[in-house]
Amino acid sequence: MGDNEPHEQGLSADRRSEYEEAFILFDKDCDGLISSSELPLVLRSLGQTVTNAEVTTVLQQANLDPRGKFTSLDFVNLMERRANSLNHETFESEQDVRDAFRMVLDPKGTGTIATDDIANILNVFGESGGLSQQQIWELLGTADRDNSGRINYEEFVKAMTSG
Amino acid sequence: MFAERWICFCCPHAHKLQRSIVPVEQVPSKKSSKSRVKKKSDITLSSVIIIQSWFRRRQALFEIRRKAAWTIYQNIEYAGEQDQLKLYNFFLDLMQAVAKDPREALVIAKVLRRSSSLSATAEELELTESTSPETVNIEPSYKGLHVQLPINKGHFEALILGFQRGESLHARYVLLILHEVRRILKRLPNINVVSTHQSTCVTVIGDLHGNLSDLLLIFHKNGLPSNENPYIFNGDIVDRGSQSIELFILISVAFIVYPTNVYLNRGNHEDHVLNLRYGFMKEILRKYKSHATKLLHLFENIYRWLPVASLIDDHIFVTHGGISDITDMTKINRIQRSQYVSILSPSFVIPETDEQVQINSLSNDQLLEWRQMLDLLWSDPKQENGCEPNTYRGGGCYWGPDITDQVLKKHNWSLIIRSHECKEEGFDYCHGKKVLTIFSASNYYAAGSNRGAYVKIFKNQPLAIVQFLATKNTVKPLTLWERVSHVEEQALRNLMEKFSANQSRLMKEFRLKDPHQSGRIAINEWCDIVTHVLELQLPWRTLKSRLVDIDSNGLIVYESSFRSRELQCCINSQVINRRQSLCQTIYRNKDLLETVFRAIDKDNSGVISMQEFTDVCVFLGNHNGSKFDEKQMTDLAKSIDLDKNGVIDFNEFLEAFRIVDIGLRTSNPTT
Numbered sequence: 018m019g020d021n022e023p024h025e026q027g028l029s030a031d032r033r034s035e036y037e038e039a040f041i042l043f044d045k046d047c048d049g050l051i052s053s054s055e056l057p058l059v060l061r062s063l064g065q066t067v068t069n070a071e072v073t074t075v076l077q078q079a080n081l082d083p084r085g086k087f088t089s090l091d092f093v094n095l096m097e098r099r100a101n102s103l104n105h106e107t108f109e110s111e112q113d114v115r116d117a118f119r120m121v122l123d124p125k126g127t128g129t130i131a132t133d134d135i136a137n138i139l140n141v142f143g144e145s146g147g148l149s150q151q152q153i154w155e156l157l158g159t160a161d162r163d164n165s166g167r168i169n170y171e172e173f174v175k176a177m178t179s180g
Numbered sequence: 181m182f183a184e185r186w187i188c189f190c191c192p193h194a195h196k197l198q199r200s201i202v203p204v205e206q207v208p209s210k211k212s213s214k215s216r217v218k219k220k221s222d223i224t225l226s227s228v229i230i231i232q233s234w235f236r237r238r239q240a241l242f243e244i245r246r247k248a249a250w251t252i253y254q255n256i257e258y259a260g261e262q263d264q265l266k267l268y269n270f271f272l273d274l275m276q277a278v279a280k281d282p283r284e285a286l287v288i289a290k291v292l293r294r295s296s297s298l299s300a301t302a303e304e305l306e307l308t309e310s311t312s313p314e315t316v317n318i319e320p321s322y323k324g325l326h327v328q329l330p331i332n333k334g335h336f337e338a339l340i341l342g343f344q345r346g347e348s349l350h351a352r353y354v355l356l357i358l359h360e361v362r363r364i365l366k367r368l369p370n371i372n373v374v375s376t377h378q379s380t381c382v383t384v385i386g387d388l389h390g391n392l393s394d395l396l397l398i399f400h401k402n403g404l405p406s407n408e409n410p411y412i413f414n415g416d417i418v419d420r421g422s423q424s425i426e427l428f429i430l431i432s433v434a435f436i437v438y439p440t441n442v443y444l445n446r447g448n449h450e451d452h453v454l455n456l457r458y459g460f461m462k463e464i465l466r467k468y469k470s471h472a473t474k475l476l477h478l479f480e481n482i483y484r485w486l487p488v489a490s491l492i493d494d495h496i497f498v499t500h501g502g503i504s505d506i507t508d509m510t511k512i513n514r515i516q517r518s519q520y521v522s523i524l525s526p527s528f529v530i531p532e533t534d535e536q537v538q539i540n541s542l543s544n545d546q547l548l549e550w551r552q553m554l555d556l557l558w559s560d561p562k563q564e565n566g567c568e569p570n571t572y573r574g575g576g577c578y579w580g581p582d583i584t585d586q587v588l589k590k591h592n593w594s595l596i597i598r599s600h601e602c603k604e605e606g607f608d609y610c611h612g613k614k615v616l617t618i619f620s621a622s623n624y625y626a627a628g629s630n631r632g633a634y635v636k637i638f639k640n641q642p643l644a645i646v647q648f649l650a651t652k653n654t655v656k657p658l659t660l661w662e663r664v665s666h667v668e669e670q671a672l673r674n675l676m677e678k679f680s681a682n683q684s685r686l687m688k689e690f691r692l693k694d695p696h697q698s699g700r701i702a703i704n705e706w707c708d709i710v711t712h713v714l715e716l717q718l719p720w721r722t723l724k725s726r727l728v729d730i731d732s733n734g735l736i737v738y739e740s741s742f743r744s745r746e747l748q749c750c751i752n753s754q755v756i757n758r759r760q761s762l763c764q765t766i767y768r769n770k771d772l773l774e775t776v777f778r779a780i781d782k783d784n785s786g787v788i789s790m791q792e793f794t795d796v797c798v799f800l801g802n803h804n805g806s807k808f809d810e811k812q813m814t815d816l817a818k819s820i821d822l823d824k825n826g827v828i829d830f831n832e833f834l835e836a837f838r839i840v841d842i843g844l845r846t847s848n849p850t851t
Contacts, residue, residue, distance in 0.1 A: 031703050031721070031734075038719040042247040046610075048563050061240030066233045114234045117227035138231055177238045 036096050039063055040089040050086040059092070065099075075099065111178050118170045129167040246664050248722050250604065252671040253625035255716045256678075257602075311478040313359070316352035316471055327353040331360060336433045340399070343392060343426045351471035354429060358478050361432040364439050365485035370517050371509065372443040372490035374412060374498075376639040379441070382410045384498055384635045386599035386606075386618035387447065390421020390459070393650040394622055394632050395430065401648060402634065405434045407441050412490050414599045414618065415447020415500035415557070419458035421621065425467060446486035446523075447500040448557045448600070452479065453522045457775040465784060473784045484518045488556050491593075492637055498597045502559035502615070503587050504551070504577040505567040512552055523557055560601060561610050561617075581611040588614060597635065606633025606647050622649045626670035628663035672726055678714050679727070680745045680839045681768045684761045685713050690738040700735035747839050755819055762812055767837045772800060777830040787827050793817065 043059050044051055051059065053076055060067050067075070076083045079095045087095075121138065122130040318326075324347050325338050339349065376382055383402055388395055405411045413431055418424035435442040448454065455461045455476075464479075465472045489499035489512070497503075558576025565580040584596065596615045601608075602624045608617045622632035633647045679686065689709045693701045706728070707720040724730065729740035747767055749755045756763050766773070776796050781788050794810050801808035817828055 034704065034707070035721045038721050039244060042244055042251070042719055042722065046563065057236075058240050058243060061237045062244035064237065064241070066237065068233075113230055117230040117234075120227040121224055121231065135231075138228055139235060177235075 032096075032100075033093050036063065036093045037089050040092045044089075049088055051092065052086045053081065053083050056092075063096075111174060114174050114178075115171055118174065123170070128169055128171065130170050131167050133166065135168075242664050244722060245668055248719050249664075249668040249671040250625075250629070251718055252675055252723075253629065254602070255718055256674055257625075259716060307478070307481055311355055311359070311474045313352045313355040315474070316350075316355060318350055318352055322350055324348060324350055325353070326350075327356060329356070329360070331357065331433060331436045333437055336404070336430070336437055339430055339433060340396070343423070343430065344396065348467060349426075349429060351468050351475065354425070354468075354475060355478060357429060357432050357436070358475075358482060360436050362478075362482045362485060364436065365444070365482065365487075366518075368485075368487050370488055370513055370515060372412070372445070372487050374410070374443055374490050374492045376493055376637060379408050379410050380639045382412060382492060382637050384412045384414055384597055384618055384637065386414050386620040386632075386634070387416035387602070388413075388421070388427055389416055389419055389449070389621045389624065390424035390427055390463070391621045391623075391632075391650065392421075392423035392426050392430075394620055394648070395427055397648050397650050398620065398632075398634055401646065402636075405438055405442050407438060410438075410441035410443070412443040412445065412492075412498055414445045414490075414498055414597070416449045416599065417447065418460040419449040419455060420624075421459075422463065424460045424463055443490050444486055445490055445498060445500055446483065446488050446557060448523065450483045450486055451522045451524065452476070452483065453524055453779075455479070456778050457771060461778065465786075476784065480521065484521050486517075488512065488517060488553065493639075495592065495594045496597060496637060497591070497593050497595070499556045500598060501555070501557045501576050501600045502561060502579060502598045503583065503596060504555035504559055504579050505583050505586070506548065506551060507555060507587050508552070509591055511549070512556070515549055515552065517553070520553055523553055558600075561598075561615050563610075581614075584611040584614050602630060603633075604630045606631040607635070607645050618645075626667045627651075629667045629670075668726075672723075675718075675723075675727065676741070676745050677839050678716070679741050680747050681764055682713055683742055683747070684764055686710070687739070687742075689713060694738075699739055700731060700733075700737055703730075703734065703736055706736040706738060744841060745839050746842050747837065749836050750838055752819060755816065759812065759816060762808070762816065763837060765808065766816075766834075767839070769800065770834050770837070773797070774830070774834055776800065777834075781830070786831050787829050790814065790817065790826050790828055793828050793830065793833075 039059055039062060040051060043055060043062070053072070056076070057067055057069055057072050060072070073083045075095065075098075079091070079098060081087050081091060081095070118130060119126060122134050325335070325342050327335055327349070342349070374382055385395075385398065399405075403409045411434070417427050417431060421427075431442070431444070435444060449458060449460075452461075461476060464475050468475055489497060491497055491509075555576050558570060560570060560576070560578055561584070562578040562580055565582040567577050567579045567583050570576045570578050588594065588596070594614075597618060598615065599618055599620075601617055601619065602621070603617055603619050606619055606622065609615065610617070616635065618633055618635050619630075620632040620634055622630060624630055628649075631647045631649050633645055636644045636646065638644070686709065689712075690701060690706075691697075693705045693709070703721065703724065706724070710720055711717060724736065727741050729737040731737055747756065747764060749763060773796070777788060777793075778784075780792055780796065794813055797808035797813045798810045817833060
């Protein structure tokens with residue numbers, strides 16, 4: 018999306034408002050605070066790529082307690098810091114993702130992969146990205162229409178990307 | 181930008197800004213958790229990382245869309261309720277001052293007056309005579325269930341089957357059942373006394389709002405009500421959903437068959453004033469036509485006899501809305517609840533006749549008593565301490581955790597169970613788990629929007645909460661992203677209607693900010709205008725790409741949100757062209773107009789005089805901030821040819837204004 022943010026200085030006013038909005042949406046109990054453990058989810062919802070480990074570092078650099086909570090002001094400042102130190106994000110294309118699936122799980126090119134395998138992949142490195150086993154199954158299980166334990170990953174990727 | 185106060189999207193009242201968390205000492209850096217995975221080839225590894233990061237990002241994007249859609253529903257719902265109650269409140273305010281314009285006085289009095297102004301005994305007699313089941317005959321063509329006293333379990337089960345098949349119960353039998361319910365309710369105290377001593381457990385159901393499928397699902401999961409399986413229904417059985425009457429009948433029959441093991445609490449929608457606006461009245465009119473007036477009259481006389489709360493084992497307090505700083509069980513028990521025909525207007529407030537317009541000034545005691553009732557059925561909990569009037573809803577309070585502690589301590593209670601607010605998971609704890617909200621209408625905003633839940637209270641075990649989601653049998657269960665998309669789509673449609681209904685006002689403000697007529701304005705200006713004109717505090721920046729086109733410079737092409745839907749008058753299209761602004765005003769106030777028209781239409785004929793029609797429009801115009809010019813309104817009604825000899829079918833009038841799709845909005849931004 019086009020935007021006019023000045024790269025050197027801080028974030029544009031629009032950007033700041035956008036981040037504030039995302040913060041408010043994720044503030045479940047409306048007390049003006051979000052816990053650090055939710056930060057990865059918020060960042061990803063804004064389209065950024067970050068691992069849980071990176072988040073801890075990011076928080077420490079901003080002098081925020083990785084086990085604590087922070088306000089929307091903290092959040093926006095944190096985003097500003099990140100924007101300054103980040104190179105341009107390159108996101109994987111739909112093709113990249115499909116290729117990745119095929120590479121890892123479907124070398125024979127059958128077009129389908131086992132849902133068990135996907136769940137395992139997501140849990141490699143011990144990071145489930147905040148998703149519980151149940152949540153992963155909810156996302157994957159319902160894509161498995163005929164209960165065969167396998168899904169057509171091309172459709173899956175397409176549905177998740179364009180939906 | 182970062183003001184002292186902010187408003188979050190789900191609770192409309194402002195929160196105070198918390199001070200930023202004091203920075204802590206640098207935590208000694210631990211080694212970041214190393215993976216314990218076996219070494220894979222580099223290519224495979226990078227593929228795995230690609231999959232992970234893609235998946236998590238998509239999932240997070242769905243999360244934020246789901247949350248944004250949720251805020252749309254909540255805001256629109258609350259805005260609607262606020263309208264209704266604002267109207268009601270200022271009716272009362274106006275009555276306290278002298279109504280200068282006799283026409284205004286007439287409107288107010290007509291709306292608020294109770295249907296009869298007889299003494300209590302005379303009223304009872306009148307009710308029995310006019311709504312007796314004997315006054316309704318069964319046609320030979322009726323093939324549904326027949327009911328005679330005494331009502332028993334067989335009737336209950338037969339009704340479940342019948343309603344499931346889509347059958348209707350004849351008006352005569354509905355009257356029969358309602359009279360029985362009323363008879364038993366009159367004997368009950370204000371607060372039901374519930375004990376798990378015999379049955380060892382009791383199930384509490386929250387708002388159902390006319391969702392029959394939810395109740396049937398609950399009975400399926402949790403068993404039918406019986407002496408061994410008691411139930412408490414915590415209000416809001418009717419309104420909004422499409423099967424309120426069936427629901428009320430079923431619950432009534434269960435109550436009649438097991439009067440000591442089925443408990444009913446009054447909800448804020450068990451109120452004829454709200455039924456005017458929120459669908460129950462419409463449903464009865466549609467399903468029972470000529471008998472509707474009798475049924476409505478009887479309902480108006482049943483609600484006031486519903487208890488206002490239940491107390492389980494002396495320590496769990498169950499009520500529909502909640503509490504406030506003055507909640508006091510002794511005082512509640514002393515109230516004569518039958519005076520509260522509508523909780524919004526107890527009988528000591530309403531004028532007896534059309535002529536008597538002013539209300540007597542209320543004593544302090546009366547006001548406090550009224551507050552007790554109002555607070556129980558209308559209040560909502562809040563995060564911060566304190567207790568303040570719930571101006572958003574127009575009745576009841578916002579109460580904080582300190583008030584919960586105070587009231588619990590005063591009465592030696594351990595938990596408050598309430599309903600009244602829709603929750604995504606069907607339930608929600610707050611105030612350190614001392615307040616539990618239970619909401620039992622799943623799919624409340626749209627299919628897949630939220631779960632329903634009920635809670636089981638046990639004698640010797642911790643309580644258990646059970647969630648559920650009613651789905652149509654014929655449709656395959658949706659995948660998560662299909663569900664999110666569907667819920668979001670509905671929400672966005674509702675929102676786009678608001679845009680169309682406010683087109684003139686929005687365009688006027690947009691143009692002010694666009695002096696060079698480029699058709700574009702900056703994002704922050706668009707957000708400000710939209711918030712202010714639509715009066716909706718929503719995450720506009722998150723939503724904007726779904727509502728309007730954005731050009732390559734990041735500017736908003738403001739007219740694009742009007743391209744796909746527009747307000748039309750389906751009887752005479754010339755009308756819209758000449759009177760855009762007025763038509764939009766009518767559309768925006770459709771609900772309000774309908775409510776008042778219907779209230780005036782005492783015999784439920786669907787028709788009022790042209791004089792009454794213009795009186796109402798002008799009156800609302802003077803007090804609602806909208807402009808309904810009397811001449812314009814009369815002209816309008818005439819030009820769509822709805823004035824038939826000085827009377828107007830107001831349903832037809834309102835239905836004439838509709839928002840329709842006129843083609844797809846292009847997703848490519850214009851240059």
